[in-house]
């Protein structure tokens with residue numbers, strides 16, 4: 441890693457780097473991939489998981505997609521323990537639910553705050569991004585070997601070259617669904633992509649994003665060697681909407697119908713994932729099970745468009761400040777949005793599997 445102090449390199453009066461203090465050259469994506477390669481067995485597993493999820497989106501697989509996991513990953517040991525428990529649920533409910541682990545390394549902030557494990561893995565303002573990338577890749581390799589499909593938010597347009605091959609599903613978040621950069625990136629990503637409605641509740645931005653990302657784009661990015669490159673994409677055919685609520689929730693029947701109508705008006709497939717957290721839980725984690733149960737009820741009543749749910753779930757409930765000294769952080773508790781605990785997650789998914797096992801099968805003609 442080589443660091444250039446741009447302030448000392450820029451004499452007074454310079455037009456450049458006025459607000460840039462320093463830059464460091466990072467390991468290239470290819471170097472990290474060589475250092476931590478993806479075994480063939482894991483590659484096969486991810487190819488199949490992406491296909492399973494695409495089949496759910498296009499209604500060729502009856503199962504309900506369940507994306508469950510911490511709001512953000514900050515502690516690798518806790519993430520591994522969560523994954524081992526989630527893997528049991530994945531197996532237990534595999535005929536009805538397709539359970540994928542949320543592994544979010546990049547957090548979009550409303551203003552400022554800890555931006556995730558890649559940006560600041562030590563959570564102390566040391567911003568050791570190279571070690572963040574390495575830790576993230578090591579963890580993804582472990583989780584894949586465990587046999588869990590993995591989900592993330594694609595936020596940084598550079599990090600996919602380092603990590604994206606390990607994910608089977610990605611979201612474009614509420615704060616970036618309207619961003620051209622993110623729509624271009626989504627058009628080239630190799631896994632199914634969900635687009636969240638905007639933080640104010642706007643569905644239009646997600647529908648526009650789906651159309652944009654399904655198209656081919658030309659844009660500047662980096663290649664695996666870390667060079668700036670002109671990227672040419674063919675478009676992502678597996679886009680769908682994620683309803684996350686906004687100023688008010690949008691998971692109830694009326695909102696789902698409105699979303700179905702808007703998708704139909706744009707000749708888009710009616711595949712909807714409901715995020716049970718965020719605006720839909722009014723930021724109260726205890727409400728997530730209520731949202732999920734309402735969604736299960738809609739499916740039992742004959743809804744055909746809901747293809748999945750998302751849960752913010754961790755080993756223990758609630759959250760804590762990411763600014764606490766490391767030795768004061770409680771194990772298995774979120775440092776970003778509050779989560780439901782694992783026992784509640786397991787109860788909820790057992791209820792869902794029981795209620796939906798027959799009805800989901802009858803959806804696929």
Ligand SMILES: O=C[C@H](O)[C@H](O)COP(=O)(O)O
Pocket residue numbers: 511547548549550551552553718776777
């Ligand atoms: O899901 C996580 C948060 O809702 C998102 O990153 C915004 O967090 P903030 O409003 O605490 O910055």
Ligand SMILES: C=C(OP(=O)(O)O)C(=O)O
Pocket residue numbers: 511544548593612613614615636684718
């Ligand atoms: C940031 C997230 O969600 P949203 O984009 O809906 O706020 C998230 O799911 O972590």
